[in-house]
Amino acid sequence: MKVILQKDVLNLGDAGDLKEVADGYARNFLIPRRLAVRANDGNTKVALHQKRLADLKREKRTKVMKDLSASIxxxxxxxxxxxxxxxxxxxxxxxxxxxxxxxxxxxxxxxxxxxxxxxxxxxxxxxxxxxxxxxxxxxxxxxxxxxx
Missing domain, CATH: 3.10.430.100 (Ribosomal protein L9, C-terminal domain)
Known part of the structure; x- marks a missing residue:
């Protein structure tokens, strides 16, 4: 089953990643805990958008932290x-x-x-x-x- 991760999952991937996982793992663990949603056309577009936003936020935070790092x-x-x-x-x-x-x-x-x-x-x-x-x-x- 293809799922889109909503949150970072250890040993699987980061939020926004599209992953192929076992059906039982998705139905019994990932989806009930809201760690992932089933992948379809609409969800995939939304996930890609969220991933781009998260990457931008991460880059901005890293830039700020590098400036702080230089000062200390x-x-x-x-x-x-x-x-x-x-x-x-x-x-x-x-x-x-x-x-x-x-x-x-x-x-x-x-x-x-x-x-x-x-x-x-x-x-x-x-x-x-x-x-x-x-x-x-x-x-x-x-x-x-x-x-x-």
């Missing part, structure tokens, strides 16, 4: 944290702390875009990847500095 790429951001004896941190530096340091320079970034892996629990410099969009992932340098 390679810069150093300083995060001050309280430390105790032997420069041991009280707590850790989280994505939210880093976003606040970036915000002081006038750039807004969502904390979910930062790829920390795990919170920073030591003083020093750390390279952090910022996943802005597909193919746009600048690296920033975060300097964790202690204050007594």
């Amino acid at each position: 790429e390679g810069k150093t951001y300083e995060v001050k944290v309280k430390v105790g004896e032997n420069d041991k941190l009280f707590g850790s530096v989280t994505a939210n702390d880093i976003v606040l340091a970036i915000k002081k320079t006038g750039v807004e970034i969502d904390k979910r875009k930062l790829d920390l892996g795990e919170p920073l629990k030591a003083l020093g410099e750390f390279k952090i990847k910022v996943r802005l969009a597909e193919g746009v992932a600048p690296q920033i340098l975060v300097k964790v500095v202690g204050e007594a």
Whole structure:
């Protein structure tokens, strides 16, 4: 059965794609969950139009993210944290702390875009990847500095 995907489906395709799938998969999974519709002439034209709009939107977003990437790429951001004896941190530096340091320079970034892996629990410099969009992932340098 030919279907037009309404949403991105893992291991099948992106929204707007025309796919040939098993009848049972389409009837029992894709169509009831509104992930796809049965392909016919009218639906195909609408799907192609939606795909073009989605591509334009994605290109525009990527362009904006590349501009944002150029403004933060390679810069150093300083995060001050309280430390105790032997420069041991009280707590850790989280994505939210880093976003606040970036915000002081006038750039807004969502904390979910930062790829920390795990919170920073030591003083020093750390390279952090910022996943802005597909193919746009600048690296920033975060300097964790202690204050007594």
